[in-house]
Amino acid sequence: MTDLVTTDGVPGAREADVDKPVRRSRRMTGPQVVGHARATAAVCQAAGCLSAQSDQVFEEITAQLIADGVTDVAVKRVGCLGLCAAGPLVEVPETGELFRQVSPDDVSDLVTRLKDAKPVETKPALEPFFSRQHRVVLENCGKVDPENIDDYVSRKGYRGLTRAVTELTPQQVIDEISKSGLRGRGGAGYPTGLKWATVAKQPSGEKYVVCNADEGDPGAFMDRSVLESDPYRVLEGMAIAAYAVGASHGYVYCRAEYPLAVQRLKAAIHRAEKAGYLGAAIAQSTFKFTVELRLGAGAFVCGEETALIASIQGGRGTPVPRPPFPAASGLRGKPTLINNVESFASVPVILREGGEAYAQVGVGKSRGTKVFALAGRIVNGGLIEVPLGIKLRDVIFDIGGGVPDGRKFKAVQTGGPSGGCIPEDLLDMSVDYESLLAAGSFMGSGGMIVMDDTSCMVDVARYFMDFCREESCGKCVPCRVGTTELHMMLTKITEGRATLADLVQLESVAAMVRDTSLCGLGQGAPNPVFSTLRYFRDEYLAHIVDHVCPAGVCALSGGESVA
Amino acid sequence: MLRLGHRPDALIEVLHTVQQSFGYLDDDALRYVSTSLHVPLSKAYGVATFYSLFTLRPQGEHTCVVCTGTACHIKGSTMILNRIRSRFGIGPKQTTADNQISLLTARCLGACSIAPAVVYDGEAKGKQAPDDVIARLEEW
Ligand SMILES: Cc1cc2nc3c(=O)[nH]c(=O)nc-3n(C[C@H](O)[C@H](O)[C@H](O)COP(=O)(O)O)c2cc1C
Ligand code: FES
Numbered sequence: 212m213t214d215l216v217t218t219d220g221v222p223g224a225r226e227a228d229v230d231k232p233v234r235r236s237r238r239m240t241g242p243q244v245v246g247h248a249r250a251t252a253a254v255c256q257a258a259g260c261l262s263a264q265s266d267q268v269f270e271e272i273t274a275q276l277i278a279d280g281v282t283d284v285a286v287k288r289v290g291c292l293g294l295c296a297a298g299p300l301v302e303v304p305e306t307g308e309l310f311r312q313v314s315p316d317d318v319s320d321l322v323t324r325l326k327d328a329k330p331v332e333t334k335p336a337l338e339p340f341f342s343r344q345h346r347v348v349l350e351n352c353g354k355v356d357p358e359n360i361d362d363y364v365s366r367k368g369y370r371g372l373t374r375a376v377t378e379l380t381p382q383q384v385i386d387e388i389s390k391s392g393l394r395g396r397g398g399a400g401y402p403t404g405l406k407w408a409t410v411a412k413q414p415s416g417e418k419y420v421v422c423n424a425d426e427g428d429p430g431a432f433m434d435r436s437v438l439e440s441d442p443y444r445v446l447e448g449m450a451i452a453a454y455a456v457g458a459s460h461g462y463v464y465c466r467a468e469y470p471l472a473v474q475r476l477k478a479a480i481h482r483a484e485k486a487g488y489l490g491a492a493i494a495q496s497t498f499k500f501t502v503e504l505r506l507g508a509g510a511f512v513c514g515e516e517t518a519l520i521a522s523i524q525g526g527r528g529t530p531v532p533r534p535p536f537p538a539a540s541g542l543r544g545k546p547t548l549i550n551n552v553e554s555f556a557s558v559p560v561i562l563r564e565g566g567e568a569y570a571q572v573g574v575g576k577s578r579g580t581k582v583f584a585l586a587g588r589i590v591n592g593g594l595i596e597v598p599l600g601i602k603l604r605d606v607i608f609d610i611g612g613g614v615p616d617g618r619k620f621k622a623v624q625t626g627g628p629s630g631g632c633i634p635e636d637l638l639d640m641s642v643d644y645e646s647l648l649a650a651g652s653f654m655g656s657g658g659m660i661v662m663d664d665t666s667c668m669v670d671v672a673r674y675f676m677d678f679c680r681e682e683s684c685g686k687c688v689p690c691r692v693g694t695t696e697l698h699m700m701l702t703k704i705t706e707g708r709a710t711l712a713d714l715v716q717l718e719s720v721a722a723m724v725r726d727t728s729l730c731g732l733g734q735g736a737p738n739p740v741f742s743t744l745r746y747f748r749d750e751y752l753a754h755i756v757d758h759v760c761p762a763g764v765c766a767l768s769g770g771e772s773v774a
Numbered sequence: 775m776l777r778l779g780h781r782p783d784a785l786i787e788v789l790h791t792v793q794q795s796f797g798y799l800d801d802d803a804l805r806y807v808s809t810s811l812h813v814p815l816s817k818a819y820g821v822a823t824f825y826s827l828f829t830l831r832p833q834g835e836h837t838c839v840v841c842t843g844t845a846c847h848i849k850g851s852t853m854i855l856n857r858i859r860s861r862f863g864i865g866p867k868q869t870t871a872d873n874q875i876s877l878l879t880a881r882c883l884g885a886c887s888i889a890p891a892v893v894y895d896g897e898a899k900g901k902q903a904p905d906d907v908i909a910r911l912e913e914w
Contacts, residue, residue: 259888262898295887429843429882436884467790467827468883508786508825511881525785526817527824584886586845592887624844658886660844674847678881684824 239269241286242276248285250328252321253302255353257291257439258432258471259593265299267315272301275322284325290440292353294340296592302353307334339609340591345572347580348556349596352440357475360482363443369488371562375451376496379562384455385411388558390566392578397423397514397551398629398655398731400577400644406548409538410456413546420453420461420500421523421542421549424476425507425514427466428627429678431658433582434552436594438465438472441556442479443488446502448555450493451562453500456548461500464519466507476504511628511682515730516541516549518684529684530730551656553582574600577643587624587660590615597642604638607661618663622746625660626653628675628682629735631742632668651742653735667764668747669754672739673701679736690733693724697740704751707758707767714751718744782813785821789828798829834869834876836914838907839893843882846890850904854890855879857904862911874914 254260254269273286292300297311301321306328310321336342346352355362363369375384389404410418422445426434438445449461465473480502483489491499505523512518513528520542522528541547557579561569570578577599583606586592590612597606607613607623614620622632631652633640640646644654662671680694700717703709721737728734744751753761760767788811792803799822808818822828840858842851855866858877862870869876885891888900892907899906 258883258898259885259900262885262888262891262900295885298888426884427881429847430845430886431882432884432886468880506787506790508790509827509880510825522786523783525781525783525813525821527820586886586889587848592889594887627844658844660848660886662848666848671848674844682881 239273241269241273242281242284244282244285247283249283249330250303250305250325251285251287252325253287253289253292253304253353255290255292255298255300255302256288256357257295257436258469259291259295260298260300261471263299263312264315265313268299268301268313268318271315271318272322272325275318276325279322279326281326284328288356288358289353290351290355290357291349291436291594293344293349293595294591294593296590303328304354305330307331307337340593340595340612343597343601343605343610344595345580345598346596347560347569348437348444348553348582349440349594350560351444352436352594355441357440357442358478358482360443360479360486360488363441364486367563368443368559369447369494371559372447372450372454372488373494375562376454376494376498381411381455381457384451384562387561387566388455391557391561391569392566392573392576393554393557393561393569394577394644395551396553396557396581396656398626398653400654403550403554406538406550407452407455409536410458410546410548413539415457417460417543417545418456418458419542419545419547420449420456420458421519421537421547422449422461422463422552422555423514423516423519423549424463424465424469424472424552425519426469426552426656427511427514427682428656428658430584430586430624430660431627431656432584432586433594433657435469435472436584437552437556437582438469439475442472442475443483444556444559445476445552446479446483446489448558449502450489450500451558452548452550452555454498456546458548459499459501461502462505462523462542463502464505464507464513464523467509473504473506480504510684511678512684512730512732515732517730519549520547527684529686530732532729553657572598572600574641574643575645577645581642581654581657583657583659585611585659585661588614588618588663588665589661599643600641602638603633603640603642606642606659607638611661614661614663618665621662621664621666622668623659623661624652624671624739625658626655626738627658628678629653629731629738630655631738632662632671632746633742634746651738651745653738665762665764667705667760667762668743668750669701669705669760670762670764672743673698673705675739676701676736679732683732683736687729687733689724689727690729690736693720693728693733694736696720697724697737701740704754705760705765705767707754707765709755711755714755780811782811785811785813785818786825789818789822793828798832800830800832834873836874836895837876837878837893838895838911839878839880839883840866840907841881841883841885841889841891841893842879843886843889845882845886849889851890854892854902854904854907857908858911861908875911
């Protein structure tokens with residue numbers, strides 16, 4: 212698995228995988244390693260595995276190695292190893308072994324293996340979950356200790372920033388980003404180079420760079436994993452952006468539901484300042500950039516950029532109509548660059564390896580790779596990164612391992628509450644911005660939720676409408692009233708009380724909400740309804756005409772009920 | 775508050791800190807925050823009610839947060855809520871009569887690959903079956 216980075220064509224440093232000197236911090240450290248470590252137990256310390264006691268796994272392995280007097284095996288805390296559903300995970304990079312569901316009560320097997328582990332020339336063939344991926348943004352994820360800046364630097368960290376500020380003009384940096392073809396990873400896919408150029412050409416003076424780490428889409432955890440596993444990469448990307456657009460201050464707006472990400476970011480900001488990668492005279496140049504962290508407080512709409520700005524300023528997160536776009540007038544009325552976590556995390560590689568190298572992978576106008584979070588009814592739930600243009604079927608069946616328990620795949624939901632459900636017939640489509648849009652869905656931030664025949668598509672549509680209804684900020688009428696109205700109609704259908712006339716009305720109200728809402732929340736809210744009507748109209752009809760829920764989810768009152 | 779500076783734009787951070795220390799935001803707390811940060815009380819109140827993570831009422835001894843995000847919904851978080859309601863008689867945002875357990879919901883905790891996820895007094899757990907949840911709550 213260590214080879215993932217190298218074999219995939221993006222040269223990644225191997226040197227840091229082994230033998231990091233054992234640290235000195237308040238945290239319990241690994242065993243004292245004398246000389247070079249022969250093997251390393253890399254224990255995942257991202258949120259998924261931590262909730263299954265991976266911190267105790269770390270401590271147990273360490274304790275046993277110390278008790279047995281082993282001095283040439285290191286134990287290391289790393290970020291997300293990807294296969295979250297099988298956590299706690301421990302990887303031994305030297306042998307390519309991945310241990311799953313390691314219980315803190317029983318690490319003796321693992322310790323025995325570690326004691327006689329030897330680095331191997333040819334590692335065991337990777338399973339499709341790993342071999343079909345292409346890791347660029349996640350190149351360090353599960354490799355570096357997220358709290359150790361030296362580890363990041365030893366894996367080519369900060370080379371992109373150093374190159375930018377010492378060798379390139381801001382315009383050349385923007386050109387590099389434009390050449391890469393990178394598009395916003397937060398949802399809409401706006402070309403990143405173009406956005407940077409717009410902010411750069413505003414009159415000089417106070418400007419801001421803002422990282423959108425609100426990750427509000429339910430069922431998505433890409434940004435969380437990146438922040439928890441490789442926080443310096445995001446800060447490096449922000450610093451490069453600041454240099455390019457002429458900003459000297461930035462904010463990360465992170466949702467408060469992610470305490471670990473917040474904690475690691477705080478630590479990373481502090482250490483990057485001490486190491487001279489944030490603050491004054493970055494990388495020995497005259498460039499200056501500082502970053503502050505701001506917390507959300509549980510409002511989905513704050514992911515929308517104008518609402519986010521209102522929230523950073525300490526107010527209620529209500530959107531305002533654009534234009535003016537934040538690029539011209541954003542935070543405190545100053546030109547503001549807002550990008551998503553993953554967009555910023557893609558930037559260091561682009562500056563390090565060049566925009567053209569980055570654009571090598573991809574399809575059409577969707578270049579590079581995209582991180583997805585696989586969840587729902589899928590065997591290998593977890594964090595993955597794939598080249599854009601990969602077939603949806605390959606993502607779900609090769610990488611994801613398909614649907615568990617011998618059940619039948621029904622749909623995959625992408626794009627969160629503004630997205631849609633893609634049915635089985637379309638599984639051979641390419642995963643890119645345009646194709647997803649054409650299929651009535653949306654790239655969104657990267658959550659993919661797989662559903663099988665136990666999910667009712669009307670219930671799913673109702674679920675998302677309930678979400679939008681609750682999260683509507685209430686400022687504009689079509690969204691505030693419309694989502695409530697739509698939710699009532701969908702409830703009526705799931706309860707078996709609707710008629711065919713209601714279905715007609717559902718469609719017309721949905722179109723009205725889409726066309727007249729103020730911001731993306733309301734405009735996108737009807738999308739799950741449209742997409743389920745487009746591909747699963749028969750399920751609506753079953754509820755309305757036959758009074759049955761084919762999946763057995765809804766409790767229908769009218770007529771007979773199957774539930 | 776000193777650490778954050780008395781800046782009006784630090785309102786959300788300050789409210790987080792106050793809630794962490796006292797468990798909820800009462801009138802006195804909001805009044806104090808509004809004078810110290812020089813923001814109108816109406817704004818402090820407006821912000822405190824806009825964001826769902828802020829609560830204006832005291833919580834029970836223990837809190838249980840059930841994720842109702844998409845992945846958890848697909849994997850049966852509704853069943854968990856139903857079971858809690860029938861066993862303890864509380865729904866989301868409610869506290870048991872003996873003030874022991876407060877039930878809350880969240881829209882995705884980012885633990886979707888181990889759905890359904892539940893947080894017990896700040897400790898997140900994945901793959902929770904309704905029985906696991908009930909057993910855990912009964913210990914409180
Ligand atoms: C209702 C709504 C919620 C959004 N939530 C997020 C979010 O959680 N994270 C995010 O990065 N972008 C979110 N966006 C998109 C942002 O408005 C913005 O387009 C994005 O942060 C720009 O960054 P990018 O160009 O790098 O994608 C949301 C948009 C809308 C309308
Ligand atoms: S949907 Fe429950 S953790 Fe994401």
